[in-house]
Amino acid sequence: MYPxxxxxxxxxxxxxxxxxxxxxxxxxxCPACGHIQYRNPKVIVGVIPEASDGRILLCRRNxxxxxxxxxxxxxxxxxxxxxxxxxxxxxxxxxxxxVEVDELLMMINVPYVSQxxxxxxxxxxxxxxxxTFESSETKLLREEEVPWDQIAFPTIWHSLKRYFxxxxxxxxxxxxxxxxxxxxxxxxxxxxxxxPEGG
Amino acid sequence: MYPxxxxxxxxxxxxxxxxxxxxxxxxxxCPACGHIQYRNPKVIVGVIPEASDGRILLCRRNxxxxxxxxxxxxxxxxxxxxxxxxxxxxxxxxxxxxVEVDELLMMINVPYVSQxxxxxxxxxxxxxxxxTFESSETKLLREEEVPWDQIAFPTIWHSLKRYFxxxxxxxxxxxxxxxxxxxxxxxxxxxxxxxPEGG
Ligand SMILES: [Zn+2]
Ligand SMILES: [Zn+2]
Numbered sequence: 001m002y003p004x005x006x007x008x009x010x011x012x013x014x015x016x017x018x019x020x021x022x023x024x025x026x027x028x029x030c031p032a033c034g035h036i037q038y039r040n041p042k043v044i045v046g047v048i049p050e051a052s053d054g055r056i057l058l059c060r061r062n063x064x065x066x067x068x069x070x071x072x073x074x075x076x077x078x079x080x081x082x083x084x085x086x087x088x089x090x091x092x093x094x095x096x097x098x099v100e101v102d103e104l105l106m107m108i109n110v111p112y113v114s115q116x117x118x119x120x121x122x123x124x125x126x127x128x129x130x131x132t133f134e135s136s137e138t139k140l141l142r143e144e145e146v147p148w149d150q151i152a153f154p155t156i157w158h159s160l161k162r163y164f165x166x167x168x169x170x171x172x173x174x175x176x177x178x179x180x181x182x183x184x185x186x187x188x189x190x191x192x193x194x195x196p197e198g199g
Numbered sequence: 200m201y202p203x204x205x206x207x208x209x210x211x212x213x214x215x216x217x218x219x220x221x222x223x224x225x226x227x228x229c230p231a232c233g234h235i236q237y238r239n240p241k242v243i244v245g246v247i248p249e250a251s252d253g254r255i256l257l258c259r260r261n262x263x264x265x266x267x268x269x270x271x272x273x274x275x276x277x278x279x280x281x282x283x284x285x286x287x288x289x290x291x292x293x294x295x296x297x298v299e300v301d302e303l304l305m306m307i308n309v310p311y312v313s314q315x316x317x318x319x320x321x322x323x324x325x326x327x328x329x330x331t332f333e334s335s336e337t338k339l340l341r342e343e344e345v346p347w348d349q350i351a352f353p354t355i356w357h358s359l360k361r362y363f364x365x366x367x368x369x370x371x372x373x374x375x376x377x378x379x380x381x382x383x384x385x386x387x388x389x390x391x392x393x394x395p396e397g398g
Contacts, residue, residue, distance in 0.1 A: 005208045009236065012206035022332065024292070025277065037208060041276050042239050043315055077240050078224065082308035082377045083315065104375050107303060107317070109281035116242055116282065118306070133221065174373035176303050178281045
């Protein structure tokens with residue numbers, strides 16, 4: 001996900017990995033043109049889409065990592081969009097769903113993979129949804145139907161828990177969570193191949 | 200801030216800017232080795248440090264953009280840290296202050312510069328603070344002493360407003376804000392040179 005940086009993306013020469021003057025961390029510095037190529041944490045945006053009957057939309061992953069496990073629509077934020085716009089885009093791309101994205105539900109720090117999750121609530125403008133390249137199956141589920149032991153990532157699991165807790169309480173809040181170590185993934189996730197892309 | 204990507208950072212060859220198969224946006228793709236170099240939104244982490252007497256710590260910028268204007272400690276999040284850890288690091292680097300970072304106060308989308316702001320509340324472990332390379336001056340201020348017309352960025356201005364509102368109300372909340380267009384900066388900011396780095 002963060003491949004090694006070997007060459008300067010401005011001039012193509014080999015870079016050095018050293019702490020620039022006045023900085024406090026080593027960076028990829030070009031000895032030829034002086035350009036510094038920074039690495040930065042990435043933002044993952046997502047939404048829990050609710051249908052008119054209160055069921056929520058989950059997607060079965062058709063791609064690695066965690067192939068075959070369940071998630072709500074979420075993915076890397078793109079340049080020039082807000083977290084809400086990105087979450088709506090992911091919903092369309094991953095589940096064909098037209099979602100009106102509401103307030104933030106959860107901000108999660110996942111420092112061991114240098115990621116921030118921004119998860120919103122949302123309402124489906126219609127009940128239409130369906131499989132996509134990224135999702136082999138999409139399904140509207142009641143809380144008691146959620147496959148808790150087959151959720152793709154801990155960040156998704158925690159967000160779903162907070163969602164149903166708040167909805168039961170009748171009070172929406174914005175939650176924060178720091179995943180301070182690599183948590184034990186759900187049982188089924190143990191058999192997935194490849195490196196998890198997130199928390 | 201986002202320099203043009205001309206060369207592959209894996210092999211150094213010239214890249215093409217085109218939409219890869221199965222993708223929906225143009226990316227910098229290497230025709231030689233196939234590596235795709237993504238650009239991603241950046242996260243800025245910050246904290247509003249409160250001293251034991253209730254005053255808050257502001258810093259006068261010693262660097263462009265917005266040289267000479269005021270902010271609380273904030274800067275680009277580094278790899279491997281949480282937003283809270285990053286905010287504490289920035290406080291130390293920019294103001295010499297040892298800050299215990301508390302809950303998130305505000306998440307701000309700044310899509311026109313592809314940035315997310317994550318601003319926390321925090322308490323100074325001692326009243327020590329002082330100038331640094333990035334701050335010509337640091338100052339503990341009461342609400343009525345804040346130089347509202349000399350605040351460096353709209354994101355900082357809005358965060359400070361929410362901070363004092365919540366404190367007066369006696370209820371801390373987590374706020375969100377989308378800056379959907381480039382807002383008119385504070386009067387003094389108009390005279391700053393260079394491109395603003397943020398919202
Ligand atoms: Zn170079
Ligand atoms: Zn290449």
